[in-house]
Amino acid sequence: MIAFISALVIFLGAAFVMTGKPKTSTASTKKVPTVGILQLQTHPALDAIHRGVLAGLKEYGYVPGKTVKIDYQNAQGDQSNLKTMSQKFINENADETVGIATPAAQALATAAKKETPVILAGITNPSGSGLIKSDQHPGGNITGTSGESPLKSHLDLLRQLVPKAKTIGIIYTTSDHGGEYNAKKFARICKQEGVAYKLYTIANTNDMQQVAQTMANNVDAVYAPQDNGVASAMKTLVSVTNKAGVPVIPAVDTMVKAGGLATLSVDQFQLGKVSGEMAARVLKGKATSDYPIKVITKGKMTLNMTAAKKLGITFPASVVKEAQTKGVIYK
Template identity: 85%
Template structure:
């Protein structure tokens, strides 16, 4: 009888241990099969950044990460508020996002600060990421950060401006003081102007509220305006153009969406394709690729984009070569 009781006791203990291990194994499998979470932080709403966001989603999809099915997307828009950037970045980290993506330099900087050296951060079309303090170098980003950079073809922008406004003696260059990318592009463009013997004047805004006053002063002092890839200037583009149009001063911006908002023409890096490339890189990192030695990918070739209605308002005729290039390889806004 004692032997029987001992046997039954041993059997119960064995079955209990087996059940516990099976339960643990099931739990482990579920954890392994958990779909990853990607936090996407966008500085604010405007067409160029929105295009990057759409591209990111497309790039993830094409690489097997379908929102709601094989990946969870936590999308946050800070609407230009620095405190929102900080709280949203911290939210991603506290909720254990597998990866974060920053659209615009301030968003990327906030994510890098919150992530420390652990959670991967993917840069989405950031101008001068090394100069922004986000990485060590384009070739060897280091730590947990990599991504894409959109480098404006600045020399081509100057050549286009001189072709469309050949009588322009002084060019106004405007940027936002708090936008590193905007300042970087504006000062680099000014350096090219100096090298080419072109006279220029620099103008700055602290935020979009300054645009009306600064634009009025600038329009009275220059013959044409260059608007670099700058989030503040892009957001206030309609205000800028409303002022410069009255003075018959054309604006050559850096991005196609800024041409649509009233700029005359540009050679623009495709923001959607920039986002798509970012999504592809983000997918590879989710699959295990290390960020530290994953080089920054740069797109710098622009497509011709022109605004026919704006040219008509300003009394400017596009050269046939420019129209042909826009028709075959670019975009024409009517």
């Protein structure tokens, strides 16, 4: 009897090993990472960066809804939303976050408390805004891309297209660090080149109509830097300046599409794509602290034929050829 019971125990034990216990998979189950993307507001340039970020992640195998969860939040220009949305990412344990526009990146950096990785997507002068120590050695949980406008080239283009312009109006948003940085840097270049200029500011997009009217009466051409407030109110700006016969040279291709005359623009989609690729590498384990900021400055010629016709401006053949071969022409 004892021998029978012993044999039965051995048999059942062997059967359990063979059929009752789930096999441990040789391939460990991988957690699908979560990436929180915070965008300051809706306008074509920031939307293009957002699409680029998703493309960059996908390039490295992170497909939204399949191999990565994307939590996309748009603050619609509301600073209080930025704080709430940033904290939401942290509370829900996002693996990393991506900031589109300086205020969004600053809100993410504050919420992350130097722990959760933050990827910058086209942030102007990130060290000057206190986000990192330096471009080469960010020194913490933050890295990404910086889209520096080719400001001297913008001035050269403006002078080529509007050679009789004596005074240039430069407009920016007081609450936009990148816009102020670009506007004042452009003003310094004008001073070095002996070009007269006047600075104009808006507090928000609601100010654009009145400020644009004042500016159009006092300048011969307008420079609109890479500035979120100005970009959002671009159609208002050009509707005023076109009536006054004053051309607008903006910093970004999407602002040309919205009515600006021409520019040499950093490709916003490509800027976002590089940020997405950097985000993917960080997800795969690359440390942010010694991951240099990628500064992108190369621009492509972008022309608006409709705007030129309204203003009675003829583009030089060399400029048209460059746009045809390496850039964009809006008709």
